[in-house]
Amino acid sequence: RKEVEQDPGPFNVPExxxxxxxxxxxxxxxxxxxxxxxxxRKEPKLLMSVYSSGNEDGRFTAQLNRASQYISLLIRxxxxxxxxxxxxxxTGNTGNQFYFGTGTSLTVIP
Amino acid sequence: xxxxxQSPKYLFRKEGQNVTLSCEQNLNHDAMYWYRQDPGQGLRLxxxxxxxxxFQKGDIAEGYSVSREKKESFPLxxxxxxxxxxxxxxxxxxxxxxxxxxxxxxxxxxxxx
Numbered sequence: 001r002k003e004v005e006q007d008p009g010p011f012n013v014p015e016x017x018x019x020x021x022x023x024x025x026x027x028x029x030x031x032x033x034x035x036x037x038x039x040x041r042k043e044p045k046l047l048m049s050v051y052s053s054g055n056e057d058g059r060f061t062a063q064l065n066r067a068s069q070y071i072s073l074l075i076r077x078x079x080x081x082x083x084x085x086x087x088x089x090x091t092g093n094t095g096n097q098f099y100f101g102t103g104t105s106l107t108v109i110p
Numbered sequence: 111x112x113x114x115x116q117s118p119k120y121l122f123r124k125e126g127q128n129v130t131l132s133c134e135q136n137l138n139h140d141a142m143y144w145y146r147q148d149p150g151q152g153l154r155l156x157x158x159x160x161x162x163x164x165f166q167k168g169d170i171a172e173g174y175s176v177s178r179e180k181k182e183s184f185p186l187x188x189x190x191x192x193x194x195x196x197x198x199x200x201x202x203x204x205x206x207x208x209x210x211x212x213x214x215x216x217x218x219x220x221x222x223x
Contacts, residue, residue, distance in 0.1 A: 032209050043200055043214035044153075087152070089212070096141060096160060098204070098212050102152035 001026050004090050006101035014109050017078045021104045023088030024070045031094070033064055035073045036087040038103060044087055047073075078108045113137065116201050116215035122223050123188070123195065131186045131218045133201035142184035143202040143212070146170060153200065159184055160206055188220060196222050 006023045013019050025033075033050035048055065050062040050071045061074040071090075075082055088101035114135045123129045135142065141160045145153040155168030159178040173192025178184055184203075188195045198219055204212040 032211075034211060041198075043217050045214070046211050049209075049211065094207075096204075096206050097158075098143070098202075100145075100153040 003027060003099035004088055004101040006088050006104050008102055008104060010105040010107060012107045012109055013078055015078060015080060017108075018074065018076045019078060019106065020075075021073045021086055021088075021106075022070055023072070023090075023101050024068075025088075025090040025099070026069070027090070027092060027099075028066075028069060029093045030090045032091040033071050034089040035060075035062055035071075036089055036100075038085045038087055040084075044100075047086070075106075078106075080108050080110060082106060083108045114201055114203055114213060114215035116199075116218050118218060119216065120219045120221075122221050125222060126190045128187055128189045129220065131188070131199055131201070131220070133184045133186065133215060134182055135184075135201075135203045135215075136182060137203055137213065138181070139203035139213075140181070140206045141204045142178070143204075144168075144174070144176065144184070144186045145200045145202065147198045147200060147217075156186065156199075195220055 004025050035047040036044040037047045038044040050064045052064050054063040059076045063072045085103040085105050087103045090099045117132045143158040144156040154170050156174050157176040159165035175187045200217045201215040202212045204210050
């Protein structure tokens with residue numbers, strides 16, 4: 001079983017739409033959780049960390065559900081510039097190992 | 111500027127050749143990593159190092175070698191034993207311990223010709 005699983009999509013949504021991605025992880029002892037954004041042919045960049053209490057950064061909201069072992073990312077009022085691949089990242093027991101999902105592709109359509 | 115520098119950005123290798131990808135960081139991070147990404151696929155860990163002069167194999171270490179002689183540097187050698195080396199290679203670093211994020215260099219594109 002993979003450490004982290006994501007729906008690869010693609011998700012094609014119109015501008016202004018709300019879109020949500022989920023990611024499940026297998027290790028109940030995982031320490032930390034993140035969403036990264038990767039543009040085509042570029043390196044992944046940190047979008048936001050994910051906390052049990054949930055956190056919000058502008059149009060982006062991330063949530064963690066430890067009981068069900070999944071994290072989510074909600075993007076409101078989608079912009080063309082949100083088009084990218086979104087990677088779910090989970091650390092191991094000690095926080096020194098990072099496990100990446102395969103990414104969910106989002107295209108925002110004018 | 112603080113960050114991770116990878117070079118070269120693009121590299122072409124003839125079959126049977128070894129090539130070395132450079133990775134330098136000035137973030138004072140203890141841990142460094144090498145990942146490989148193939149088109150449409152996720153990142154796969156090749157090697158990682160949490161301290162100078164020590165490193166561990168990741169999931170796909172065969173055909174690769176690394177060294178960690180300095181905290182700032184973690185070069186990756188793609189040897190001729192790696193049968194399908196064409197890919198996007200990403201170097202990363204992080205502070206060790208829970209809650210810390212991982213940062214990436216801009217990546218190196220390796221193509222076998």
